Amino acid sequence: TGGDSGGSESGNGGSGDGKHGGSMTFALGGSPTNLSYWQSYDTVTNNLTTQIWDSLLEYSEPDMELQPALAKSWEATDDTTYVYELREGVTFHDGSEMTADDVIASAKLTLRDEAKSPLAWMFGAVDNFEKVDEYTVRVNMAEPDASFKYVPATTAWSVAPKSQIDEKGTDLAQEPVGAGPFKLDQWKSGNYVRITRHDDYWDGELPYLDEATFQIVPNGTSRITGMKNGNYGGTNDIPIDQLSVLDQIDNVELHTVTSFQTSHLVFNCMEGPFSNTDVRRAASYAIDTKAITESTVGKYGSHAYSMLPEGMMGHVKPEDLEYNGFPYDPEKAKSMLDDAGFTGSPRFETTLMTPKDTVRQKPAIAIQQYLSEVGIKVNVKKVSQSTYVDTIWGEEDFSKRPGLQMTLWASDFPSPDAIIRPLFDSEQLPPSNNWFGYQNEKVDQLLQQFKTTLDTEQRAQYAKQVNQIVVDEAPGVWIFHPDTTKAFNTKFEGYAGQIPAFVTYFSTFLRDMYIAD
Amino acid sequence: MVSGQTVGYLLKRLGFGVFIVWAVTFLVFALLQLAPGSPADILLSGGVVTEEMRRTVIEQYNLNEPWYVQYGLWLKDILTGDLGYSFAQQRPVATLIADRWAITAQIVGLSMVLATILSIPTGILAGYKHGSKLDLVLTVGAIVGVSVPVFVSGVLAILVFSFHLNVLPSGGAGTGVVGRLSHIFVPSLLLGAMIGALMFRMMRAGMRDVLEKDYMETCTAMGLPKRKIVIKHAAINALAPVLTVSGLWIGFLIVYSMVVEYVFGMGGLGRLIIHAVEAQDAPVVLAGTIITAVVFVVSNIVVDVLYTKIDPRVVIGGQN
Amino acid sequence: MTLLDVDGLEKHFTVDSGFLSGLLGETRKLKAVDGIDFSVDEGEAFTLVGESGCGKSTAVLSALRHQHPTAGKVRFKGQEIEMYSKRELRSEAQLIYQDQQDTLNPKMSVGEAIAEAIRFHDIVPDSEVDARVDELLDRVGISPGDKYQEPSAFSGGQKQRIAIARALAVEPSLLVADEPVSGLDVSVQAQILNRLMDLQEEFGLGLIYVTHNLGIARKISDTIGVMYLGRIVEYGDVDDIFENPQHPYTQALLSANPIPDPSVDRDRMVLEGSMPDPIDVDETGCPFAPRCPDATAECETADMGLEPFEGDETHLVDCIHR
């Protein structure tokens, strides 16, 4: 398998429509750490886990509507109650049939301590899960949470058989048994993961492919090379600088789409010079975010005016803002800094912490340069992922945190819930996600309303108001929304295109793909 | 020759080898303890962490014990054959290693073979004809060979041979004998060339030394054929110093195979260790160092035993 | 006056014999020097002769505390040798080594080498060191102008003379020369040995000379000890021993020495085999017995020790047949 081309037509197709059969080798940019659903929280692992695990709901492509999956319908009966009607006759990989018990046990597994699920918070507002009958599950909330409706479409609530959960517990991470279109065949850690067709998949026709191999190819150049040479049927995570190369290869189709991710610079709003709002504004003027966007992501991303990309509720444009989104103006920056009393040379010195990937590191270096031009000396400190994680979540004393940090934040839902609530709420200081140290009572208040209101129009209003205040107070510099990308060999068809991606959700893209004649 | 003395010597060497391996683990363990960031946080990285979760993890991994207790517990596990559990990968270390050692072993083995094939005959030739044009060409070639870091030659090989010419697989380790060979041949060749350049230099130096030896004169004076003089009498003796350090090279090869694996995207031990080091995934790093140390110690013992075959003056366990 | 008095000196080396036997506590002893006595008076020249490996060097080195003897008493100038500090002892007793090629540090000019010794032992005030160096070099026949040269600029014979100058620089009362000329040409040997004899006489030094060259031994020494396997087998006045050797080994040694005169026709007494490794020696009996043409059954068990030959206290022999 693998062989010369990313796929082969092995011909033992199912229903003779010509779409069935064959295999694909997908080049994965990194090693999945495990194959559990409850820990699937990164762009590498989710590609794989979503093939194995199915959740209650999924999104329609490309319009991002929730649609039935393992649940055939759902309903919010009131502010704090959700009811899910399960599909009957769903078979797990182990041959057992799905019932309400399985669904509840699966959610509870995510909530177990030893699961160490980074997604557990999604159930934060849940009071309990209730089995109404064999095929009905009710969720009772402790308080209203408008974003909860998305949770059943995430990997936080994929479904595994209760018998397996009881027997293996978190060891399911190594030997996953789900209801997804493919089941695990072989896992050579660090090398490849092979999955094969789940013949009893609930959607009769699907999947088309007999088998897929996720080959772990960390080196982007090798992935592109393999795509060019037809070794791989598909890949993702292409290094931004080389996307154009992939784009130009004839037998490869590149799919890019704006993501709900934002590359941004975080100011330390509690300690040091950046606790002064004017200094933050000055620094924002000093940085040419458009140029950085252009040179970093080019056409594979879009310039950011705030944390919320276009198409998401609460999105703002320069004209909505008091400071017009801080257009590049170093002179203005200098005079503002003078006014703020920073006149020396350098005016002051600070540290910018960044992890190593291009998407964060390259802007960091550009920012260092821009700030030095207005007299701020920046020491770029490149750290390993673990140190980075340690600092941004672990360091609660803001006087010990760096003045600046480069961050890439991704939303878990197609709504601002997973952006403005965790990032700007003054309740959410580290070890939670408000690493800006940003505090604004008005914002806190608006966020509370945003959370508890279910009406979409209203929520959009609150979100926009929060966003305007935040952007004008500049707790950070918003730089760009990088596209997410996937590429496939042209002989594979059926990829529905991608909806703007967020981490916890990647469609089980393989399910619908087949080899063209 | 396999006397009580030999057995005794081997026991002594093994005993010392065990000490070395122990000391290595101790050193690495201590270093990792010094590293910033608590293992618990590394374990829990990537999400919102409740205090309770933290506590669970800390207890699960004995992280609240003083480090020497942790070390003791870890050592106990190792002695019972349990290599521990990877923090970052959430899998038993033994599984991780079982999945990956073969690739590394194959790369190391193949590059050693290629290095030997490349270096020994050329080294003999260059040493025998030292000062000649051929010697100069080979010597300069060898210096250039060691001067180009393997990551560079690897990346360039991918660029040229895979991307532009499409004659090489671009990544992965391949399956099946042919598939595996086609994937690891070029990486092993690059690695082998690097080691081979070093071996060549030693072989050449060894030849030169041996050719100065008095017994070479005896060979000439007794009218032995040239081929016999060079191969039987000179090369064997010149091989001895090469052999003594070849144990060192095994370790060298293991780490450099990491680089090769990294560049060519093969999931061997090397990449496992690199990622573990980056993630401060102590159990994996420790297991990795243990493996290299064990391989190192064992290969050095083997080398010593082989050495006595080449140089009978060195009697195992004797006073020389 | 007796300068050096060595009594029952023993030097045993422990030979590592592998791990297992080590565990079993089986260490093997190499008896390099196995109980020897000799003494040197002021102005006297004493020579140790014997074949390679018989323990000559070890004997003098351990007598003068360059190595730690296993047993035995050594008195220097009437005092226990342990009473001297290392520095004192070294300035009293100086060694000249065999290997002229390497006797001087190749990275140090010869003048500096001599000056270093003088300064270290505070022989003369710093300001006079230079003059002293010149004088010493002159005495051994090296032009003082050459003192800035490194040793590689000198021939073997010259280096050996410089080494002698350095040994004399610390003004010792005892000079030990361990085969100091064996690598040199006969003509050069003769020059050096003559000079050594002159200087010894002039300074009234005690001299211990170690050699396997019987021709040199005859001329240079007053008394001589013939060593075999770590023991002195015959000891006494040099002429006495050369003309009237009593021990069979001494006889064989003298007989084996080629005589540079083709007209002398003699029946050589050729010993079988070679001197055994000192590790494998039997504890009892005469160590020379296995090679001795005169050996009898008694020799294998007899108590050995130097005894006066025919009551002559100046000629001692270690053989039960004499």
Add this chain to the structure above:
Amino acid sequence: MTPPLLEVDGLSTHFKTAEGAVKAVDDNSLTLHEGEVLGIVGESGSGKSTLLRSVMGLVEDPGEIVAGSIEYRGRDLTTMSDAELRELRGNDISFIFQEPTAHLNPAYTVGDQITDVLQAHTDLDSDERWERVYDLLGRLGIPSPEERAESYPHEFSGGMAQRVCIAMALACEPELVLADEPTSALDVTIQAQIIDLLTELQSDLGLSMLWVTHDMGVVAETCDTMGVMYAGNIVEYGTVESVFADPKHPYTEALLRTVPSHLDTAPRFDTIEGSPPDLQNLPSGCVFQERCPDAMEVCRNERPPYYEVGDEDGWVSKCFLHEGNPTRSASPSAPEPSAPLADSQTDGGQPTDREGDR
């Protein structure tokens, strides 16, 4: 008289160095007859080994035979091809070296090394070769040869190792054995054994030997004829008895005086003052002139030719003290190329121009 086995004529071997040529062997001639033992004595560095190596063609870079011929049974060794030389070496002409242990390959058993020689020069099959090895080792007084053949060189004492080397040298029954100080590294009692052994073998097998040593005693006891070498020149050549009895060259005379003997009771050592000349800058005249008590004006300017001395045939000395005696056949590269060979032989005097100098 039988034709000579080895005839060296006007041999010069120089080492090329950055500072000029080291004239290690400079215009020497000698003759070795079948069954004869010729001793070469001289001090360290006088060129003995180089002379011997030149005969065997073992001189290595930067050394080179710059002049002269070496005829073995009428065939000139200096012009032979490598292959031809290889045929001769170890087969017709053998070599015994000074340091036996260093001259044996530590990696192989001694038996193995001796069979290598047999394999190179004989048609014997493997079994026959080993038979021969056992036979040889036994004859050379090595106890239990079957076992010892399987031993490695380091397991032999110096004396035993030298027996092995001799066995190797004699393996193919050579006619000529070149021995470079074969006993100097050994103890006197062992040396006596080896000397006796070699002398015995020589007469048993009718070997011819060229025996280099620096020990006058060894020469006196073993050789028939001898050459005395000084600074690259054989300064005197004759039968052992005559030379010892009445040395005709001042250097020979001085050398015999200085050798310390245990029979000599004189209180001091006899010396030759000064030291040998630097082989890179040999004086223009006689090489011994600087240390010679009898040096004359002519010695400073001219290199003396071989003068025939004594009554004996072939006794020669390179010294002007014997001026007036007939000179011996000069070699093609003799110091006086202008002097016709016939001239010097017939009128026996020194070349005429030298007379003019006076």
Add this chain to the structure above:
Amino acid sequence: MSQESADFSASRKTGRSRVLAGAARGWRIIRSNHLATAGFLIVLGLVFVAIFAPFLAPYDPSAQDLDSTLAPPSADHPLGTDNTGRDILSRIIFGTRYALAIALVVVTLETLIGVSLGLIAGYYKGRVDETVMRGLDVLVSIPPLLLAMVIVTTFGINIWNAMLAIGIVYIPMMSRTVRSSALSIREETYVQAAEGLGYDSKRVMLKHILPNAVPPIVVLGTTDVAYALIDVATLSFLGLGIQPPKPSWGAMANAAQEYILVTPWPIVFPTIAIAIAVLGFNLLGMGLREVLLYGGDYDEVVE
């Protein structure tokens, strides 16, 4: 007092003349071998470039020009630009400083620690030797790059730690070499003679053993620098060494592999620089080996 100062100035003068003589001797040694000469000239060139980097570099090494990123070589940018539009030539020129810093650190650590340990072990032999050597055996049993990786992650990924780590891992080899030299030199007659003159051990070690152990130290030190350059570059390439935006060659190569398919120049030129520097030290080391260990008065052979 005056006497003393006169002595002092005299010794200073001889000190200086000795330095000059040493330099002259060194040059003679280097000159006598083609490899060494070539290597020395390369190293000299590196030193020159490192010192005069600000004058030689056409641009500020960290000045970015986001309008011309990944530009191919041109008149403006002779070696092209990287993905933030920084001039590669200028960065390579400044990168020389890192290469030489690595060389300096490695040499310093090797000589200060490696040589002392080796000297002490070789001189005192016995138990001291055992202890030191067993300790070093432990270090040697961890492959250098791996040990460096662990050290770096422990103490933080930055330039100094990377260089220190590489320096540390090269210590055992140096110690072993010095020890084996010291072991054999201490048996040399001249050391025995120095002991025989009653000299104290410090004097014997420093004045009599060390100066004679210099050739292998020089040779090994030089070649080790070559390997250290590769190791630091490799470490940087793996992201554990010198970090961008510092213009170190390895870091540049590391960054450039992300866009090698767009333009190979940003990886090709820095690696050529690495290769040249490594080649320089290697040639120098090999040449010195020929002269110091095979030629002239030296016949000791160390590998």
